Amino acid sequence: MNSEETTVAGQRSPEERRIGVYVCHCGGNISDYVDVKRVVEAVKDEPGVVVARDTIFACADATQQNMEEDIAQYGLDGLVVASCSPKLHTVTFRGVARRAGMNPYQYTQVNIREQDSWAHTDDPDGATHLAISLVKGGIARTRLTTPLEPLVVETTQKALVIGGGITGLRAAIGLADVGLEVFLVEKERELGGWVGRFGTMYPHDRSGHDLIAQLVAEVKRRANITVFTNAELMAKSGSFGNYVAAIRVNSDLPELIHVEVGSVVVATGFDTYQPEVGEYGYGIDGVVTLPEFKALIDASSGPLVYHGRPVKTIAYIYCVGSRQPGANEYCSRYCCAATAHAALQVSGLDRGVHQYHLYRDIRTYGKYELMYTDSRKHGSVYMKFPDDSPPAVARTESGTLIVTTRDTLTGGEELQIPADLVVLVTGMVPRKNDELMDLLKLPVGTDGFFNEIHPKLRPVETVVDGVLIAGACQGPKNSTESVASGLAAVTQSAAILKKGFAELDPLVATVDAAKCTWCEKCIDACPYSAIEKAEVAGRTVAAISPSICKGCGGCVPVCPEDAIDLRGYTDAQIRAVIDSMLEEPVA
């Protein structure tokens, strides 16, 4: 017997439950194809159902209030809403239950829109039968629900920041200022990352070197920040709110330091795309990448000279390594504005330089558009080349560097630009960070960057609770956007750590110690390393850490002894759903 099925004090037996069922019209989205009234009629006499109604919009405020009144008036202990996808409104109706004094985990959402009315617009009768069947299944599950309470975990008031670039530095300062103790780990000998190596940057024309110096000074002023340079994260153990990180400092005497932290902010940044030899002439003397060019102009105080030759004509080729079908398909976001800015920097050094920008699309979004306009005013010529006809770079026998391209605005005639310097505007690529990915269980997208849970609603959280991502390790960002996401990670860290405890979803897997034989099959199935060996009553069994478990259910079917059950989705509940659905013949 699993804990879920044991009789809870005051819990009614399944047949005596008092369940309210609400079937939603969704304003016609459902009722145009499903006979909602018939569904209500078909389920109102199911065992345990006390009240069954149809609603035009179940999610409307007034309807929610009616449900709350029903719960109070009829003394309901179970709630079923048949409407849209659980992704949309599970939280909404759990809220209805909570406000009316019912345990929110005794609510079941049944999806009769995406999985029924929208999919079977050609068969109203069949759709109605399916709806009846789905709702009966939902009622069957609800009969077996038990009240569940969130897991409460105490949290350590400390944070770990991985990466000492502009994002990590600013995040560390922010974390320190909300009163958390901070450990900052940087792999390189010096703090600062990419920005620390840059001269003047857009849009404020302040040098990256100065920005980093200012941040490092701020870090030093804060006693609650400990910086480890030349250091790496080697291991992470523990669970949400109480991780233990092992940091190796690579000095003459390498040492391993263990620190306890409540959250981890990953700000490991990006690499720049490195073109292959021959790609747009890369490898030819006079063909450089944007970072190489930036270093050249940052080091110049007058007219540009490259390898002893004066630079009077520059050709920029955009989107090198970005927006390439089959490879890096994303836009690297920072490069258009960075190049417009570099062109202005060049004009400042030498007004007589001719600058050709060969682009696919210019994306100097937002305020950076002004830099684009400004660079045009300073004589930069922007030329769009057709997607199917990218520029080619070659050095002629006479030694002239020639870029062959087409300008869409003059009808696509082939043109040859004699250039002193060709700049390949290279984008961002994800850093090779396999060890860190394995260690932190960071989810990675198909593009190779770390993935957040939701780009709008949870932009810096990962599926691993307490592990947050910020800056360009998430995807291409400029430094402004990177710092903003670093501060979002600060806020999120504060939100989960500052009250001293965290509440976790109780929908996790549990082990029946009496059945478990410690065959270790579940260990391999768990993607979160939530399962460990434990001794219970003299026997070796599996124990699942509820604060690490994400409730994915991966371990449940692999257990040969049926010893694992998932709270909220117990074997008994799922079986009951299947059985009751089978009772309803589908036309």
Place this chain on the structure above:
Amino acid sequence: MSALVDAGLLADVQKFGAADVSACYSCGNCTAICPLSDNDGTFPRRLIRYAQVGMKDALLGSKELWTCYHCGECSDTCPTQADPGGFMAAARRYAIANYDRTHLARTMYTSPVAGSVIAILLAACFALFMYASHGAQSTTSLNLFGFIPEPLIHNTGVVVMILVFLAGLAGVIGMARGISRREGISVHDVVGSRAALARSGRALWSALAVESLGQLRFRTDCESVQAEQPWYRRRWFIHASTMWGFLGLLTATILDYGLALVGIKATGTPVPIWYPVRLLGTVAGLFLLYGTSMLILDRLRKANRAASDSTASDWTLLVLLWITGLTGFLIEIALYLPSPPAWGYWVFLFHVSVAMELVLLAPFMKFAHAVYRPVALFFYALAGDKANAAR
């Protein structure tokens, strides 16, 4: 074939005007509003783009450059005040300077001081040269050729004409080559077959008669911006008055020489005012004087887009034309006065010197459009003919 770009092209064109054209971002409003731009040739946007990108051959080899009459609608509509019409004018000056191998045109356009000095010095040179062979100033009758020998004027004129012809021919050949390369037209396409000859004949008729002498599209398409003006104040009439006046005087001069050749009337023989050749010269001179006076007034008052931006070279042409016309009339007055005034001789010397200079400088200043525009219009008509055949 790909074109090697000239990164300095725009800056070079801007020495001839078009100060604001860098602001152009190729939206194409100018092409949309232009009453002349059509499927046979689109401008001004494309030509501005040529200059920005550095496509020198494309710019110099564009027939569209010379189809524009600078009505200025494009500049009025331009969202970035890039003055496309002003650019077209500047690009035409640039083209004249580029077709000329001597750099004289470039100097006159880009250096107002040098241009003015050249204009004054050249007139002075002609005057001194003529005066060096001067004879007596008769007080009984105004014997002009007694003062400056007729053969000297005639022979100097012939030499000047030959020089001008050679310079103009070189320019026209350069231009025609450039355009035909851009348009993909060979000599064979123009004169290689009976059909080609017929096509070229039609194009020539359109370019010379209909558009150049008749100013058809200038009158019908480009004058909406001046709709409130009376006909005699409109740009097309002022231009026609100047052009026909000049051509009338040229014809009168040739006829006068012709009459001497066939022995009907020796040059310089006094004739009554109603004598046909004299009458033609008088009427043509009036038209020329009216046209040039109005052109000068319009420029002084910046009366329209075309007149609002004047270079020293523009002024030189107008002033030379106007002086030639005015001094011509003064001589005519002197001729019909009962007793010959002494100033008649000096005005005559001045008139001859300025007229010589006017002819000699023709290929090196705005006057050159009289040759270049018909050439471009010929290619334009040829392209239109070809497109019509394809349709």
